[in-house]
Amino acid sequence: MKSLYEKFVILFMFLILGFTIVLQFRNDVEDYSFVSLKTMSDLNGAINKEREEIGNLRGLIASQENKLKEYQRALEEDGSIKEVLSNEINTMKLISGFMDVEGPGIIIKLSDSERELYEGERPDDLVVHDGDVLTILNDLKVAGAEVLSINGQRFLNTSEVKCTGPTITINNYSYGQPFVIRAIGDPQTLDAAIKAPDSYALGLTEIYGLNVESYTSDKVRISKYRGDIAFKYIKPMEGE
Incomplete structure (x- = not known):
C-alpha cells in the first residue's frame, strides 16, 4: 500500500x-518574434546599401584629401592655386561638353534611300527618321562612345533629336540630310556597332536601302556645345 x-x-x-x-x-x-524571409531580405538589402554608401563616402573623402594635398603642394611650390583651379575648370568643361575635343573614333553619314518603293512599302520607309538617328546614337554609346555629335551639334544628355518635316532638329537647330554623326571612342568597337550582322544600321541598308556610310579615323574632331543649359525642376537634395 x-x-x-x-x-x-x-x-x-x-x-x-x-x-x-x-x-x-x-x-x-x-x-x-519570428522574422519572415522577406524581412530578412529587406534588412540584408538595407545593410548592403549602407555599406555601399559608406564606400562612396570613403571614396569622396579620399578624393577631397588628394585635392587638398594638391592645393597645398601648389601653394608651397608656386604660392598660388590658380593653375590647379584652372585645370579643374577645364576638366569640368571637358566632361560637360563645353570644350572642343578630338580623338580616335568614327564618322557616319546617313541619307535617304534612292531606290524605288517595293510593294507594300510607304515613302516614309525610305527616309531617315529621328528614331533611326537615336537608335544609332544609342548603339554607339553602348559600344563605348565618349563624345557624340550630329551635323556639328554636340549631343548631350539634355539634347533633343526630333523630326520636323524633312529635317531633323537637334539643340534647336534644324538640319537636312545627310546626317553626319561623329563619335569618339575605340574605332574598331564603334565600327563593329555599325557594321555587325545584327546591327540596326546594317538593317537600314539591307531592308530599306538607306545610305549608311562610315569610316574610322585617328582624329575625329567634335565641337563644344554652343547653347545654354538651364534646369527648371532639379535641385540638390537637402542635406547633401
Missing part, C-alpha cells in the same frame, strides 16, 4: 513538473 502511495506521489510530482516546463516554454516562445 505504501509503495502504491509513493508511486502516486512521484507521478503527481512529474505531472506538476511537466506542466511547469510547458508553461515556461510558452512564455519563452512569446518573448521571441
Whole structure:
C-alpha cells in the first residue's frame, strides 16, 4: 500500500513538473518574434546599401584629401592655386561638353534611300527618321562612345533629336540630310556597332536601302556645345 502511495506521489510530482516546463516554454516562445524571409531580405538589402554608401563616402573623402594635398603642394611650390583651379575648370568643361575635343573614333553619314518603293512599302520607309538617328546614337554609346555629335551639334544628355518635316532638329537647330554623326571612342568597337550582322544600321541598308556610310579615323574632331543649359525642376537634395 505504501509503495502504491509513493508511486502516486512521484507521478503527481512529474505531472506538476511537466506542466511547469510547458508553461515556461510558452512564455519563452512569446518573448521571441519570428522574422519572415522577406524581412530578412529587406534588412540584408538595407545593410548592403549602407555599406555601399559608406564606400562612396570613403571614396569622396579620399578624393577631397588628394585635392587638398594638391592645393597645398601648389601653394608651397608656386604660392598660388590658380593653375590647379584652372585645370579643374577645364576638366569640368571637358566632361560637360563645353570644350572642343578630338580623338580616335568614327564618322557616319546617313541619307535617304534612292531606290524605288517595293510593294507594300510607304515613302516614309525610305527616309531617315529621328528614331533611326537615336537608335544609332544609342548603339554607339553602348559600344563605348565618349563624345557624340550630329551635323556639328554636340549631343548631350539634355539634347533633343526630333523630326520636323524633312529635317531633323537637334539643340534647336534644324538640319537636312545627310546626317553626319561623329563619335569618339575605340574605332574598331564603334565600327563593329555599325557594321555587325545584327546591327540596326546594317538593317537600314539591307531592308530599306538607306545610305549608311562610315569610316574610322585617328582624329575625329567634335565641337563644344554652343547653347545654354538651364534646369527648371532639379535641385540638390537637402542635406547633401
